[in-house]
Every structure is written in structure tokens, then in C-alpha cells.
Amino acid sequence: xxxxxxxxxxxxxxxINSIYTNKEIFLRELISNSSDALDKRKFLSLTNDKxxxxxxxxxxxxKDARTITIKDSGIGMDESDLEENLxxxxxxxxxxxxxxxxxxxxKDAGQIGQFGxxxxxxxMVAKKIEVxxxxxxxxxxxxxxxxxxxxxxxxxxxSTQLSEKQSLLLDKNGGITIILTLxxxxxxxxxxxxxxxxTIEELVKKYSDYIRYPIRLEETIEVxxxxxxxxxxxxxxxxxxxxxxxxxxxxxxxxxxxxPKSKVKEEELNEFYMTEFSDFSPPLKHIFASxxxxxxxxxxxxxxxxxxxxxxxxxxxxxxxxLYCEGVLVMEKCSDVLPEYLSFVKGLxxxxxxxxxxxxxxxxxxxxxxxxxxxxxxxxxxxxRKTLDxxxxxxxxxxxxxxTALKFGSYEHxxxxxxxxxDLLLFNSSHENKLTTLKEYxxxxxxxxxxxxxxxxxxxxxxxxxxxxGAVLERGYEVLFxxxxxxxxxxxxxxEYGEKKxxxxxxxDAVELSNDEKDELLKEEDTxxxxxxxxxxxxxxxxxxxxxxxxxxxxxTSLTSEGEITIEMEKVLGSVPSPxxxxxxxxxxxxxxxxxxxxxxxxxxxxLKDDHSLLRNYSDLLLSLAMLGVGLxxxxxxxxxxxxxxx
Ligand code: ADP
Numbered sequence: 123x124x125x126x127x128x129x130x131x132x133x134x135x136x137x138i139n140s141i142y143t144n145k146e147i148f149l150r151e152l153i154s155n156s157s158d159a160l161d162k163r164k165f166l167s168l169t170n171d172k173x174x175x176x177x178x179x180x181x182x183x184x185k186d187a188r189t190i191t192i193k194d195s196g197i198g199m200d201e202s203d204l205e206e207n208l209x210x211x212x213x214x215x216x217x218x219x220x221x222x223x224x225x226x227x228x229k230d231a232g233q234i235g236q237f238g239x240x241x242x243x244x245x246m247v248a249k250k251i252e253v254x255x256x257x258x259x260x261x262x263x264x265x266x267x268x269x270x271x272x273x274x275x276x277x278x279x280x281s282t283q284l285s286e287k288q289s290l291l292l293d294k295n296g297g298i299t300i301i302l303t304l305x306x307x308x309x310x311x312x313x314x315x316x317x318x319x320x321t322i323e324e325l326v327k328k329y330s331d332y333i334r335y336p337i338r339l340e341e342t343i344e345v346x347x348x349x350x351x352x353x354x355x356x357x358x359x360x361x362x363x364x365x366x367x368x369x370x371x372x373x374x375x376x377x378x379x380x381x382p383k384s385k386v387k388e389e390e391l392n393e394f395y396m397t398e399f400s401d402f403s404p405p406l407k408h409i410f411a412s413x414x415x416x417x418x419x420x421x422x423x424x425x426x427x428x429x430x431x432x433x434x435x436x437x438x439x440x441x442x443x444x445l446y447c448e449g450v451l452v453m454e455k456c457s458d459v460l461p462e463y464l465s466f467v468k469g470l471x472x473x474x475x476x477x478x479x480x481x482x483x484x485x486x487x488x489x490x491x492x493x494x495x496x497x498x499x500x501x502x503x504x505x506x507r508k509t510l511d512x513x514x515x516x517x518x519x520x521x522x523x524x525x526t527a528l529k530f531g532s533y534e535h536x537x538x539x540x541x542x543x544x545d546l547l548l549f550n551s552s553h554e555n556k557l558t559t560l561k562e563y564x565x566x567x568x569x570x571x572x573x574x575x576x577x578x579x580x581x582x583x584x585x586x587x588x589x590x591x592g593a594v595l596e597r598g599y600e601v602l603f604x605x606x607x608x609x610x611x612x613x614x615x616x617x618e619y620g621e622k623k624x625x626x627x628x629x630x631d632a633v634e635l636s637n638d639e640k641d642e643l644l645k646e647e648d649t650x651x652x653x654x655x656x657x658x659x660x661x662x663x664x665x666x667x668x669x670x671x672x673x674x675x676x677x678x679t680s681l682t683s684e685g686e687i688t689i690e691m692e693k694v695l696g697s698v699p700s701p702x703x704x705x706x707x708x709x710x711x712x713x714x715x716x717x718x719x720x721x722x723x724x725x726x727x728x729x730l731k732d733d734h735s736l737l738r739n740y741s742d743l744l745l746s747l748a749m750l751g752v753g754l755x756x757x758x759x760x761x762x763x764x765x766x767x768x769x
Pocket of ligand 1: 194
């Protein structure tokens, strides 16, 4: 007897002791595994005759022995597959489940059964599980047995060693036979309900109707007699086989995406999504479409409720849609049918127009996939546009999760997609602290406003307090609040919207002065020429220029910049670790602004006359304060020393 790995053991314990009432989902899970195994084999059979078989799933019930037997003619597993797949939790569904319970209180795991919990869910109903397995291209048969947490056994067996029930379904094809011996009924749960034909039929219809392979219920086995050569047994075997042929499958076998849209209920789609894509929550939105064109295809797409954990952790994830060709699953994750920025979209594409001489390598390069990709992208963006127009609340939910991805799409490749994406972008704004589209902003701004103002910062509160933003807000302009690192790059790529240029509030052009104000400032600048030159010379290398400004409210000083790299960009670029440490990230051309109406200005004028060392201190101090004000890093020790020298 081998032990399960400790984490698998813990999961098993949870399964077995689960007070979860929806134990019935074990059937869906096992059928779904069988269907996957059949998919794999069917794919192989296109190029390998040995792999062809009667692709089907057969269930049989034995009331006396309390067993449910599920057989498929799928790809099967050899010894190492069994070890790897059934004896440790390393696979998608169960792994996701494990992560979920690790995060949450296991006692609350009440909803687990709604999701892909995989093979182990069978332990919710079975005290013993036997898996008889023969890989399609092998003669060897293995028997995997487990009574639950204690561990499992794998042994090689010959067909003569198997009981009738074990061998019965492992006939010509190979594949997997799973025999579940159910728990005894107790006060809490009547396990024997699963030994009833009608119950099984109902469950298959409820959860597995869309499975593309026939699921048959074999005639109930009354007694298990293994008497070789007994005439009676042979007869009963024959009867069973006959019953098989005539009984129609329990499932309609019409994949959910091939059913008429009106016939598919939302719950069905949600169930389908959660099982097929191992998610714990229903999707925010589905897109169900059948497209006609150069290439015709059916598609069923889902917008998950959350960014995946891998994505959050910044791991490189493989993405893509399931690709079916004439009902055969050709590729589990085909990334060629989706542009990368839409990698959060899950779902499938089924087309009979793909070349059937399938080799995955060749397929990857076919132009068909490009055509599908373009048409899918268009479809998805159209659906987003409709959602934005008709269900703002839902769109904002989608935006909160995946907005960054859409922004990335609008900005990558120098903005080739900006026109199709710009109307889908949302921004926080000073207008009622709500999310706004650019169209809405421009409508509110009216024709006379020249720019679309934006300010960058961690939070709306912080931005509003900043000097530059305050000055723009004071003049009654609406300001977009950008919190995302890539936002400013998006602005650069978009350049303008509705004939209004984007302008950072820190730009010298952000606030227009009246003619009188301008005259006044020019005069001041004239008299302060000597002072400004002194400061500029002293701060050489650190700043590009020094100017007087009355646009910074009542602050003494601030920073702005000129040219392509803004101060916000300098911050972002500085925070990205450079692969070559010798390469300095580009810096903004900084302009130190001094408020001539502030008392420090008079003090500096005075110092210019009688105390140059004090003036140097003032200049250093102003620069430090200005840097702090816009969120650039300042050495605390130096600043402290400087302040003490100056006051
Ligand atoms: P998941 O289905 O989410 O990957 P499971 O725990 O249900 O997780 O199954 C683990 C693995 O065992 C599967 O990924 C598959 O490789 C293998 N497996 C399960 N059932 C079958 C089957 N009927 N035929 C072949 N392989 C199977």
C-alpha cells in the first residue's frame, strides 16, 4: 500500500468528510474525465488506426454489490500515468480546488461541488474505488485500488485475474473502467439513490447532456457470478450486449455550443463554464455566437469573474481557446485564435472549415486561425461595446478586472488597435468621482475646452491635493485620475480624443493665464533674471530650467517638465529594474517653478544681495521640496541636514 502525498491526503479527508449535500456531482466529474480521455484518443485516431474505437461511455449499476461502474474507451493510463494522475494532486481541477480551500475556511467549502473537483470527488460517495486501466496501444492492464485516505495500490494484472465486473467493460478497446463501491446509507445520506437507473439518467441529463460521446446506461447487473464456461452466464452476457446496442444514449450529445441559443439556459452555460474551465465562480459574461464568413465557426466565450491567480502572481500563463474541428478537440489551448491582450477570455471555437490533415505544428501556421482571431477579436469588442451601452454596471465590473488588459491592447504595437479600443477605456475622473469614458468627458468639456487633462497618482485623494491638479481643478476643468502605471503611456499613444489633446496637469500649458497675469509675470521675471540665473547655475545637472509661476496656487515651489518624458514617466521608468544596471533610465527635463507671490521669493532676492551661501541652501531646499511634492525620491538625511542649515 502506498501513501498519498500529504496535500492529496488532506484534500481527500475533506472530500470524504464533506458535509456537502451535492454529492451527485461525482458523476459529472468522472464523465467529464472520460470525455477528455475520449477526446485525446479520437484526436490520435485521425492519424493512427490503432487508436480508433467505439468512442463511448458506459455506466452500469449493481444494487446488490452497491457498485457503480463507469467505463470509457478513451486513451487509458499506464502505470506511471496512474501514479502521476490519480495518486497526487497535480492536475487542474483538483489543484484549483486545493488552492480554493487553502484560502478559505474548509468548513465553508459548501459550494465546492459546483466546480471541477475532479476524480477525488468520487470519494464523496464511494468507500472503495477501483480503476482498471489499459492504455489504448498497450497490452498491459493495471488495477488501481483505494479505500480512501490510507493510500492506494497499483498492480499489474492479467485479464483472467479480473472479476467479471472488472473485465467486462475492458473488452476490445482498452480505456478505463472505474468501479465505485458506495458507502452504506446512513441517517444523513442515502447513497443507494445512485443505484437507481432513473437517478443516473436524470444526472446525466442535468450535468452531462452536452458530452459529445454517447453515454449509455447498461442493463442493471443483478448478480455477479463468475463461473467460467457456465452457459447461463454467457447468455446473460449476450443479453447485456444486446441491450447496449438498442438503448439510446442518455445524453443528447449535442455540444452546448451547437444548440440553438434560445434552448440553452444561463445556468447550463455557467455549469459548463465552471466544469470545463475549472473555475469556482460563474463567468461575468458569455458570448455565444455562430459566425459565417470565409471561415464559419461556432464559438462560446466566457469572461471570467476574476483575473486568474497565475496572472495575478505575474506568472507567464499559457492561454488560448479550445479548438474543435468537426467535433474533434484538436487543441486544448490554441493561442493563435486570440490576440494576447484578450488572453483572459476563456472558451472554445468549433469550425469544420479547418484543414483536417491535422498536425498541431502545421495548424499553428495556418492562415485560417488568423482569420478566426480577427473575427473573434471584433466580436468580443462589439460585445463589450454593447455591454458598455446597455449594462454599465456589468461593464464596470469587467473593466475593474480586465481593464488593464484592454489598456495594454490599446497601447501595444504603437497603438495599432487604439481606434477600436479607445471607446472602451474607462478612467476615474474628478467628475463625481466616477468612472468615465473619453466620450463622456469630451461631451461635458464642451467645444471651448482645448485639452483633456489628466493627473497621475496613487489615489484620487492624493492627486487632488497636488499643486498642479489643484490649479487645474480650481479653473473648473475636469481631470482624469490615472492610477495605473501604463495609463500615461496609453495617453501618449492615443494622443487625442475628439480633437482634444491629452495634457498632464503638470504641463506648463495646463493653466492659461490672463493677459494681465502674463504681463505681470513677465515683469517679475525680468527683475528676477539675476536670481533665476544664479539658481539655475547652482542646480546645474539637476534641473533643466528655473521659472516663476503663479499657477501653483499658494505653494512656494513645484516641478514641471518639458519634452517627451514627463515626471510621472520618470517615476515609472525608474521603478522598472533595468537589465543593464549601467543604463540609466531616461529622466524628465525638470523645470523648477518658484512662486513670486510667496515670501520665500523675497527672502531669496535679499540673499542674492547679501548671503550667497544662504541662497544656495534655499535653492537646494526648494528643489527638494518640489521633488517631494511631485513624489520623486529625496534623501531624508540630506534633506534634514539641509533644513537645519537653512532655518
Ligand atoms: P482534472 O480532470 O482536473 O485534470 P482529475 O483529478 O479529475 O483532474 O484527473 C486527473 C488526471 O487523471 C486527468 O487529468 C487525466 O490525465 C487522468 N484521468 C482521469 N480520468 C481519466 C480517464 N477516464 N481516462 C484517462 N485518464 C484519466
